[in-house]
């Protein structure tokens with residue numbers, strides 16, 4: 003099958019778009035009319051450029067408001083089509099996409115529409131060209147691919163077929179099973195787009211929020227599986243109208259597009275019970291996080307870890323790297339090597355998390371999947387703390403994810419570190435476990451991050467929520483695996499005045515903004531942190547009054563929460579959530595301590611405006627604080 007993408011999906015000039023498309027490994031492209039009209043390339047230039055780039059021109063599109071007209075308007079529509087045929091022959095494509103009419107003056111009479119397409123098909127055939135009819139979800143009379151299939155069948159010409167566009171069909175909830183009745187020979191092109199589930203006007207949804215497969219919530223995998231099952235072997239072509247893609251880098255978006263199609267085909271063949279084309283998504287669990295602390299002469303990172311209640315348990319045998327633990331299986335590496343990836347990362351971004359390690363069943367398979375998805379793999383990074391080769395993948399923001407399997411983990415810490423505490427015992431107040439990692443992502447990279455994680459690992463994308471920062475709105479989406487052993491949040495700001503955007507400016511890009519550690523006793527932890535002098539984010543009194551009214555909490559409990567600046571949330575099932583935040587290191591990185599009770603599964607979104615406002619206030623506070631945020 004050809005992998006294709008419509009030029010409308012990317013930013014840039016037509017030439018830039020096509021170069022990015024070819025570089026990403028696509029073998030075909032759709033030429034969107036507006037891109038051609040605005041270009042200084044002639045149709046012949048375009049043909050030569052695409053030939054040079056090794057791209058097949060699968061379609062010229064869209065041809066609008068053609069069918070159901072009468073009199074002069076009909077004659078004009080055919081004249082317009084002939085001009086497009088001239089262009090197509092010069093630019094080297096044999097397919098014109100005709101999307102269903104939105105015109106009020108047009109007729110919806112099927113016999114007339116069939117007659118129009120028969121005549122258009124006959125005229126196209128004399129030039130060796132073909133016509134593909136597409137039902138726009140908001141087409142005035144024709145807005146369902148089942149109707150298009152009937153019309154195409156009635157036209158009965160080999161030069162007239164259909165375009166199936168997953169968005170138009172799935173946004174209208176047309177059952178995937180309807181594909182079973184379609185003759186695959188009549189499908190001239192399949193356009194692929196996913197979209198987040200939203201209840202909105204179809205045209206607006208389509209023009210602004212389409213996204214790539216694996217970035218949205220439509221059943222696109224089932225859709226492709228159904229197409230495979232009826233024997234469709236033509237191109238799959240991404241056609242994505244998305245505001246963020248138009249603002250993003252064409253190279254990045256094109257690479258994402260290929261990644262999305264590779265994962266989609268693999269998922270679809272697995273759904274059909276066939277072997278996949280790449281190793282399957284491995285189950286994952288977060289096993290360590292690594293801080294870059296080469297520039298941290300004052301030991302602020304370690305001071306905070308200590309105050310929170312992690313314990314330093316060992317030192318690397320050959321490197322300036324310390325090992326900390328919060329529990330038996332919660333490892334935090336503090337890397338003070340300046341001549342290292344961690345050191346370079348710290349120079350560039352400041353102190354923070356430069357790598358994480360995840361446990362997978364087989365590290366080579368995980369690396370092979372990442373590679374097949376076009377991700378950058380370091381087979382054995384120089385920073386690897388082990389003498390065994392441990393592959394790592396580079397995230398969208400440049401930090402690393404190490405793949406560790408049981409073989410790599412076997413004796414890893416004991417072998418490589420001088421361990422002072424062979425049997426880990428937690429400090430008073432109990433163990434600390436990884437809860438989640440919050441990432442700040444650039445607005446135009448949000449969907450790239452989403453695709454990175456969902457194509458690589460088996461993670462569920464939760465419903466996106468809007469967080470209100472005093473400086474603007476932040477879009478937030480959580481990704482989590484089945485048992486919660488890997489939880490990530492992606493947070494992208496639309497404006498430039500939020501805490502998230504300040505992070506971007508100080509950090510220079512996308513990265514981890516805070517690490518949430520889970521305790522079984524938040525009050526004990528809060529007392530310990532206070533004694534240790536950890537600067538805690540101060541929460542305003544109004545919040546606690548509101549909390550009491552909202553949940554009917556008793557005075558003593560609310561007083562305890564307030565005394566320790568602990569935020570509280572409760573879900574419909576009686577699950578409870580407690581959160582407390584540290585101030586930030588270098589205006590960038592901070593810690594959150596949480597406690598989850600009764601299977602609370604959220605992230606305290608209801609508290610986020612209060613937290614972000616407190617952080618904003620702290621930002622104005624005097625610089626005499628330990629870590630001014």
Ligand SMILES: O=C(O)c1ccc(O)c(O)c1
Nearest residue numbers: 064101136167208209241
């Ligand atoms: O939004 C549109 O107008 C439009 C045009 C062409 C397409 O193929 C499509 O899916 C949508």
Ligand SMILES: [Mg+2]
Nearest residue numbers: 136167193241
């Ligand atoms: Mg389309």
